[in-house]
Amino acid sequence: MSNTILFNKDNGVAFITLNRPEKFNSFNREMALAFQQCLDDSEKDDSVRCIYITGSGKAFCAGQDLAEAIDPQGPELEQIVREHYNPIILRLRNIEKPIVCAVNGVAAGAGANIALACDIVLATKAASFIQAFSKIALIPDSAGTFFLPRMVGMQRALALTMLGDKVMADDAVAMGMIYKSYADEMFETETKQVAYTLAQMPTKGLGLTKRLINNTYNNSLAQQLDMEKQLQVQAGTTEDFKEGVNAFLEKRKPVFKGK
Numbered sequence: 001m002s003n004t005i006l007f008n009k010d011n012g013v014a015f016i017t018l019n020r021p022e023k024f025n026s027f028n029r030e031m032a033l034a035f036q037q038c039l040d041d042s043e044k045d046d047s048v049r050c051i052y053i054t055g056s057g058k059a060f061c062a063g064q065d066l067a068e069a070i071d072p073q074g075p076e077l078e079q080i081v082r083e084h085y086n087p088i089i090l091r092l093r094n095i096e097k098p099i100v101c102a103v104n105g106v107a108a109g110a111g112a113n114i115a116l117a118c119d120i121v122l123a124t125k126a127a128s129f130i131q132a133f134s135k136i137a138l139i140p141d142s143a144g145t146f147f148l149p150r151m152v153g154m155q156r157a158l159a160l161t162m163l164g165d166k167v168m169a170d171d172a173v174a175m176g177m178i179y180k181s182y183a184d185e186m187f188e189t190e191t192k193q194v195a196y197t198l199a200q201m202p203t204k205g206l207g208l209t210k211r212l213i214n215n216t217y218n219n220s221l222a223q224q225l226d227m228e229k230q231l232q233v234q235a236g237t238t239e240d241f242k243e244g245v246n247a248f249l250e251k252r253k254p255v256f257k258g259k
Contacts (some may be wrong), residue, residue: 063109
């Protein structure tokens, strides 16, 4: 595994840490491919029931390493988007396990949009989100033009992407961009607790919920109701459903196994 990513597993949680702190965890090809490998490993490992993503050092992720992007010997922009960021976003949305993003500092450009593609985004109050693309005459990639308007509305999305304004964590919560923010001293403990909690929940049911939410903007009401019906039947065949019902009837806390 590349040292650009730190990867470990504990109590059902796969911890993925972007690890180029000297470059504010900006992505180069090595880190992008290693990140994809960690996501693949986490998806295939049945013992992993939640994925937790954060950054080392002061930043979460400053986006693309621009030195690589302009290097004549490096990958071209088309290859960077096609082979680095698009596969990452698709993995984040298609892995049917909860993914928590703990934004520990600035999240800029592709770094911001990778965070927003995760299921539950938490941040330290000192963190900020910046659609930095317009500052270098580029357009938002990594699904920024897909998720941001759905989260904050067209007006705000256009303003944030055109002006490149910095959005602090509390404001990001207020506008529906992220879920919660925490004081610095509570950030690591609280965000990891969210991941550990999710890792003890009915993983199959959470994955099916994620699939439904992914499809909600594509379906009509009737189509969404039909999909809910189909996936509810599927959820009802899981061991965790049986355990949840038995625990309710026996007035005890359920012990879910993610099966």
